[in-house]
Amino acid sequence: MTTLEFSYSLTKLSPSLKPFALKLTRDMDDANDLLQDTMVKAFTNKDKFTDGTNLKAWLYTIMKNTFITNYQRMVRRGTFVDTTENLHFINSGSTIIENGVYGDFAMNDITKAINRLDEVYKSPFLMHYRGFKYHEIAIKLNIPIGTVKNRIHIARKLLKDDLKVYTTIN
Structure with missing residues (x-):
């Protein structure tokens, strides 16, 4: 050809x-x-x-x-290849020093915000946070499943409003 x-x-x-x-x-x-x-x-x-x-x-x-x-x-x-001999240094904390006080402040504020919730919102929210399913919470609290979902939603919304200072931090 x-x-x-x-x-x-x-x-x-x-x-x-x-x-x-x-x-x-x-x-x-x-x-x-x-x-x-x-x-x-x-x-x-x-x-x-x-x-x-x-x-x-x-x-x-x-x-x-x-x-x-x-x-x-x-x-x-896009792959990073580590050529150092001591691979255990990759995840060591010796190069980065973190101050845990910021996490403590945040956790204290979250706990206070949860404690300020009305009991009708706090109980289902904490149960859901601990791993209970919606239907399990409904049975335990003897309320309809729709009410459970609504109360958890309201609790999240109230917590989000109360803790909005943490949403603006990068």
């Missing part, structure tokens, strides 16, 4: 490869880039194509392999 015939065949098959590229990348711009990379690789490696074989299948294989290579490259770029 001459270079001109090969180029014509690539141009003719290009539209049929686009849906496959879009399926792989799930993005139109990335699909166009992948299609272009595939066509460039196919044209530069035209001497490896054997006449009489399925050109479309060959192009699909190039596209799939190009996508996998690009994906692996992207994953490797």
Whole structure:
């Protein structure tokens, strides 16, 4: 096959490869880039194509392999490799000193806010917090399940309003 015939065949098959590229990348711009990379690789490696074989299948294989290579490259770029000899230092606290007082302040404020809730809201909320299911709370408190859900929702809303100072901290 001459270079001109090969180029014509690539141009003719290009539209049929686009849906496959879009399926792989799930993005139109990335699909166009992948299609272009595939066509460039196919044209530069035209001497490896054997006449009489399925050109479309060959192009699909190039596209799939190009996508996998690009994906692996992207994953490797985001991977941190620790080359230190003492791996136990990775999670050691010697480099970061935390002051637990902020957590203590927050926990004290949360406890006070919960204690300020009316008992009708506090009991179902604390039971739910401790792991009880809605239907278990309803049976234990002898109230309808809808009331349980409503009271827990109101308790959360009241706590959120009372503790809004903690929602603005980054």
